[in-house]
Amino acid sequence: MTTESSRTQTVRLTVSQAIVRFLSQQYTLRDGVEHRVVEGFFGIFGHGNVAGIGQALLQAELDDPATMPYYLARNEQGAVHAAAGFAKQRNRLSTLAVTTSVGPGATNMITGAALATVNRIPVLLFPADTFATRAPDPVLQQLERNESQDVTVNDAFRPVSAFFDRVWRAEQLPLSLLNAMRVLTDPAQTGAVTIALPEDVQAEAHDWPVEFFAKRVWTVARTRADRDALQSAASIIAAAKRPFIIAGGGVQYSEANAVLAELSERWGIPVGQTHAGKGTLPDGHPMDVGGVGSTGTIAADELASTADLVIGIGTRYSDFTTSSKALFQRDDVRFLNLNVAGLDAIKLAGHAVTGDARESLTELGELLGAHTTDEAYRAEIAERRAAWEATRSAAIAAEAPGDLPAQIGLLSILNEELADEDVIVNAAGSAPGDLHRLWQPRSAKQYHVEYGFSTMGYEIAGALGVKMAAPERQVVALVGDGSYLMLSQEIVTAVAEHIKLVIVLIDNQGFASIGNLSESVGSQRFGTKYRYRNVDTSRLDGGVLPVDLAANIRSLGANVIEADGLDEFRAAVRAALEAEETTAVYVRSDPAAPGVDGGWWWDVPVAEVSDIESTAAAREQYEIDRVAQRPHL
Incomplete structure (x- = not known):
């Protein structure tokens, strides 16, 4: 409904409806090409946002599904990772927003927000917050503090956001959204932009100037140097x-x-x-x-x-x-x-x-x-x-087809089988190191590795975002068993949305990267293997756990091809790339197999005193290695 006021034309909408309408009219401009700033919402609804942002997105969908598409996520952290993957693939010119309920729904996003800000990737987050009126107090999932009444769990977003605001009153929304757009579209300042929305404010109606919803273009400046x-x-x-x-x-x-x-x-x-x-x-x-x-x-x-x-x-x-x-x-x-x-x-x-x-x-x-x-x-x-190149080739050639393969052999096959424009997505563990040394990218966007925050669980969710941003490309999520078990739920989102991913799950029976690091610092791979607790020793050094990860993927709705060895792995990768639906390739590898020479020192402090011989030896080597550090002042 539009009405005339004494000064300007207004439209009466809830705060949430105003957010959706405003975002649908925001564009970036670079090199003469326009892009939507926010191309859709990921979200999970709860009592904090179902009647606010949830209702607004429904209303937009019923009016025109293209206005602001909504995608049902399965994990709030995964939703932010998907938004970050989307924005990175789009060279930070477009992104996705994420809406969550109050309390744990909100705080589940904090890791994703940190990842985005560390990597300078724009994502727009709308965590619900407790009542601005404080009429019901405390509400479900509210944090109570002795010393303050205006601190909520959403204040935890402040240090991991490039911009943070909380909209206590409807009148505050325009300035908050304009500043959000300013930071999202600033190459030097961008990161996670967080606007906390009290659940009662989301549903409040207000008379908004119609001009607030006019198309607005934000120039992504190519700043000239002095x-x-x-x-x-x-x-x-x-x-x-x-x-x-x-x-x-x-x-x-x-x-x-x-x-x-x-x-x-x-x-x-x-x-x-x-x-x-x-x-x-x-x-x-x-x-x-x-x-x-x-x-x-x-x-x-x-x-x-x-x-x-x-x-x-x-x-x-x-x-x-x-x-x-x-x-x-x-x-x-x-x-x-x-x-x-x-x-x-x-x-x-x-x-x-x-x-x-x-x-x-x-x-x-x-x-x-x-x-x-x-x-x-x-x-x-x-x-x-x-x-x-000779060193690289020799290391790969040393892989025997019949052995439990080393990771470098698997990665070499992936490198050969992916087309020039296909994308490999990875994040944490030992794979980033091997990829950084071994992968031979044939196009600018083929290599997509999140290694600023090194977030376990990014791989599948990030790949979902990449595929949404580049549906014409094959997108391969490379994930180890440790990372898979932390965050794999967005497989369900991909299946539900008919978004085809290829997932390569390497089963190391534990944390391969940290296992190797643990050994190098004299900690003997302690706490890095997936094992039963030994009833005789009370240590986690018992038998291998009977976890069937391939069956787990199937239960989430994806197809699975199990591969044994390099030859079967190559055939499985080819079949997964040719498939029309999300397909996973499951393969076991040898986490202790040697990699390829390369890399320089990395500072991981070793215990200065220890009764363990391996730790004492590692500390001695650490003292030698760190002499090479320079202050560069």
């Missing part, structure tokens, strides 16, 4: 003898891949890639030396360790990338950081160039003209690339 900073950067690059580029996720989101490929080859500068940046150069590019850092290749890490200039482009320099600041070994090494976010541009005391990656690289290319490194350095890069 000219003086660029000229200084060009001089720094020109003076370097052994420069090395680290390409991070910012290269991908800026769509600067082609510019980087052209300039790195022209300049003769090798490019190592972070997890978020892997794929910025396609496999076979002469300057691509693979992953860099603790999970990097021998080629990349040796070149990085001897570099006199490290050029970080769109990277936040996580400890895996810098090998806990032990990777860059030259005393005279300098850092040049090109980043849209000032927070990242100043890291390692580098020369900061704050601006869009694509535009800044283009301008640097113009300033440097025909500059190039010398032939000896180019020859060394080629030699190291060839040596690494």
Whole structure:
């Protein structure tokens, strides 16, 4: 209903109905192309949101299902992961919103919010909150505190959100939503945007100015860097003898891949890639030396360790990338950081160039003209690339088809069987390390590994979001048994929505990655194996648990192909890719099998004193290793 007021035309809607109508009219604009900011809602309804956001989404669906599609999630954390996967695939130009009920429904999203903010991925969260009126008090699932009446469980979102607000009154909503859009569409500030909605406020009616619901376009700015900073950067690059580029996720989101490929080859500068940046150069590019850092290749890490200039482009320099600041070994090494976010541009005391990656690289290319490194350095890069490829090939060839396979053999088959535009999705455990070293991406978006927050359980939910964002691509969720058992419920969502995923479940009978790490720090794989408790020793070192993960997947509605060994695994992967419905490939692997050489040190402190011989030996080695750390101030 629309009415005339003394100042402007208004429409009477509930707060929730206003949110849905407002979001349906928000767009991003970059390079002349518009995208919906929010393309739909994930949610699970409870008493906190069923009569508010739930009713508003129903009303929108009955009016026009395309206005704001709703997808029933099975786990609130999984819903946020799916939204993050969607937004990452769309280069942060579009995302999904998530609505939950009050209390545990809300707090279940906190891990997902942290993942999004850590990785600079925009997601929009609407956790329900307790009554603003406080008429019923305490309500079901309300947190009561002795010292305050205005703190709820949703305050836990504050440190893990890029923007947080709580709408106590309807009049506060316009400013809150406008600021939410500001942060969602800001490449330097984006992350989880959380607006807590008291359940009574969600259902309240208000007279809203009609202009609030007009189409609004938010420009995703390609911020130009300061000219003086660029000229200084060009001089720094020109003076370097052994420069090395680290390409991070910012290269991908800026769509600067082609510019980087052209300039790195022209300049003769090798490019190592972070997890978020892997794929910025396609496999076979002469300057691509693979992953860099603790999970990097021998080629990349040796070149990085001897570099006199490290050029970080769109990277936040996580400890895996810098090998806990032990990777860059030259005393005279300098850092040049090109980043849209000032927070990242100043890291390692580098020369900061704050601006869009694509535009800044283009301008640097113009300033440097025909500059190039010398032939000896180019020859060394080629030699190291060839040596690494020989190491990689030898490690994969060592896999025997009849043995319980090592993970590297399985990943090699996946790499061969996926088409150029297909996507591999992974997150935690040992797989990210092997993928970072071994995977040979043939397109920019083929490699999708969440390794900023290293969240177990991201894989299947994240793959769901990726597939929703790119329905034309095959999307493969690679997940270990430990991660699968933490969060696999979004298989049901995929089945319900007829969204075809390929799930590769590797059964390690425990936590393979942490098992290896535990052994390296002298903790003897304690607490990392899935075993019965031994009645004789009272320790978790009994027999193997009779958990049938393949049957579990079937019970969730997906097809399952069980594979034994490499040959059967390859056939199963091919069948799963050809299938029309969500299909899982279940395979057992040897978690103790050797991987492939590569990677640098990673700082995991070891107990300084111990009665255990293995721990004492690990501490001795730790003291030796950490001498390599540098402050880079």
